[in-house]
Amino acid sequence: MNSKPNNRYQRQIQLKEIGQEGQDKITQAKVLIIGAGGLGCPALQYLAAAGVGTIGIVDFDVVELSNLQRQILYNLDDIGKPKATTAAGKIKALNLEIQIETYNLQITNKNALEILENYDLIIDGTDNFATRYLINDACVILDKPLIYGAVLRFEGQIGVFNYSNFETNIKTNYRDLFPKPPNLDSAISCNDVGVLGVIPGIIGTMQATEALKIICGIGKPLANKIVSYNVLENSFYDFEIAANENSNSDFPKNKAEFLAFNYEWFCNANLDVETISIEEFDTIRKQETITIIDVREIGELPVVDEFAFLHIPLSELEKTLSTLSTENIIVVYCKSGQRSAKAVQLLKEKFPNSQSFSLKGGIEAWKNIN
Amino acid sequence: MEINLLAFGQIVEITGKSAWKMAGIKDTNALIQDLEKQFPHLVKTNYSIAVNKKVIQENTAINENDTIALLPPFSGG
Incomplete structure (x- = not known):
């Protein structure tokens, strides 16, 4: 056995912005990662490696061959196995000092609040609009910071919702940016148009970075902002989000309204097919x-x-x-x-x-x- | 009066370019009208508009050299 003091986190404790105090905050932090896919895999790995004390993993899906191009926690032996438990197994092999909670289920408005309640901060690594709006609204109702990430083709978006940088008290969220869900024609996903594997790798890693900044209280988290990154152009572009009065109309404002809200319908309202x-x-x-x-x-x-x-x-x-x-x-x-x-x-x-x-x-x- | 346009995500598929210039546009409503005439597929597409990096929700005046970005939502993860 190793008789030396635990030096697992030495490289980040050396950073004066983090130090032992920051490491203690990381150990106490509870982060929930929803979606153990392209975004969730790297976010999970870096947060587990950094020693985030409690990590929750939500995913109802199983590993498929077409996932391996970007979902780097999995290998050929994992095909057909549930992502959440498989990812949890890999993370345990990386760090036994942290607690991992596994949720092999689909997040819905019926279970979201009781799951999210147990965490300080939420990472959205999902792949559809209905779940994204659902997670956003749950975080607003529970007043939890939400680290949003999304990818398509050669581009990614990342932002922090429902969190203020203390320069102002303003907290904006996904609905302030996109009050209405996209209609069918805009609602294309990676399944339809593809994504370069490194894109969720980059954006998921940025989500982990924002999580660590918020946990340690360092730097400037991307509050009230969304950044768009294009790898082909090597360009970053910021969008500043302001609170949007118009976004409030069909927003569930409390737990009862949230439980009654039909997210599938809301996101498919424009689908006029039988x-x-x-x-x-x-x-x-x-x-x-x-x-x-x-x-x-x-x-x-x-x-x-x-x-x-x-x-x-x-x-x-x-x-x-x-x-x-x-x-x-x-x-x-x-x-x-x-x-x-x-x-x-x-x-x-x-x-x-x-x-x-x-x-x-x-x-x-x-x-x-x- | 020239302004700069930037398109992101699937908007680029519709406009066929990610950066270009336009002239004679006084506000964002006029811009939307003009864009939808040039690119009819935009009518059915959701996107947010940012004027000089600030996301706007209401009609907003556009001045010389302003940069207008068209950002669609993505859902991939």
């Missing part, structure tokens, strides 16, 4: 010949072998549309129902008279029942 429930889908596919289209990218999980389907990734759909037969009812599915809604919109534009439906909740919801 959906089909899991039950209706199962009935109809057993009764008649229908065309089922999987618009997920190649290799996405879960694998479907329970029924026949056409596999046309959303990115290919527009090119392939003209070859499709619209004689039968068409049911389109993806992982959660967002991309399939976009696909149905494309189908309806091309074939206004076709009977096309998006599978509500996606194949994940279907697998939960079947």
